């Protein structure tokens with residue numbers, strides 16, 4: 001996605017109707033903990049064409065995708081969706097982003113899972129795996145080669 005398509009996404013989402021009421025920010029769990037992250041201000045900056053500052057600051061990567069901002073907005077805006085657009089543009093522009101995202105994408109492409117099954121901790125502080133809990137092994141794509149190839153074709157189409 002280019003900066004022009006971000007502007008188009010903003011236009012479609014009617015961001016100019018944001019009245020800066022701040023309900024998104026007061027509901028946002030990240031705003032309370034991460035200095036510089038504020039969905040109300042993010043909407044305002046995008047509307048002013050200052051999204052480049054947001055992407056360079058890296059603050060967009062701290063959103064937890066809880067969707068409270070989208071739920072609470074009286075104007076039916078979604079700071080969350082705009083943050084996702086900013087992330088897509090940041091990746092397209094090869095701006096710095098958390099390494100974990102690359103690792104997650106790599107894991108999905110190569111194994112079909114964002115992460116491998118892990119041990120869980122019980123209330124008695126025991127560590128248990130799926131087998132010890134009577135669960136079958138986590139499923140993987142039946143034809144991993146075909147799955148990976150299809151996924152890579154989809155990713156190529158997305159970039160085209």
Ligand code: SF4
Pocket residue numbers: 017018019020021022023024025039040043072073074075076077078079
């Ligand atoms: S809740 Fe909606 S209208 Fe209010 S500041 Fe956030 S985005 Fe703007």
Ligand code: SF4
Pocket residue numbers: 024027028029030031039062063064065066067068069070079080083
């Ligand atoms: S989706 Fe992101 S921006 Fe919206 S409330 Fe949750 S953490 Fe905050």
